Amino acid sequence: MLYENELIYIEREVSQVPWLKIFTKEIYKEFSHCPTPLQKELFDTILFCERALLEFYQPEKINIASFANYVPRVHFHIMARFKEDAFFPECMWGKQQREFKKLNLPSFEEFEEFLRARLKN
Numbered sequence: 001m002l003y004e005n006e007l008i009y010i011e012r013e014v015s016q017v018p019w020l021k022i023f024t025k026e027i028y029k030e031f032s033h034c035p036t037p038l039q040k041e042l043f044d045t046i047l048f049c050e051r052a053l054l055e056f057y058q059p060e061k062i063n064i065a066s067f068a069n070y071v072p073r074v075h076f077h078i079m080a081r082f083k084e085d086a087f088f089p090e091c092m093w094g095k096q097q098r099e100f101k102k103l104n105l106p107s108f109e110e111f112e113e114f115l116r117a118r119l120k121n
Contacts, residue, residue, distance in 0.1 A: 002112060003119050007041045010049070015092065016100060018057055018080040018111060020049050028074045031066065046076055048118075053080040056114050057105060063091060 003010040006025070013019040022045050028034045034042070050062050059080035066076045081088055086100040 007038050008045055017085050018053055018108060020078045021075055023075040029072055031074050034074060046078060049078045052115050052118055056111050
């Protein structure tokens with residue numbers, strides 16, 4: 001777990017691309033079922049994570065998704081995308097476009113330190 005407070009927590013999804021997942025601590029099936037303060041916390045955290053990924057990795061694009069079909073609870077995926085990643089421009093659940101290769105990116109551990117330092121502020 002990368003971060004948690006009384007409403008949410010952030011986890012890493014191990015992937016070719018930098019990928020964060022934000023979950024509500026209390027289980028809600030739909031975003032509209034969440035109380036307004038939780039909705040605000042989720043939006044603020046999504047924006048915070050997007051900005052951190054943009055600043056640290058300088059990706060081609062950020063993808064934000066919320067499906068919750070396999071995990072039927074409110075959560076969001078925030079992914080930094082690169083032209084060289086195996087699925088770009090498709091979504092990470094889409095059809096692979098090219099051979100999978102390690103991207104030349106700073107380590108996720110470095111990003112984790114970067115993210116935690118910003119979360120403290």
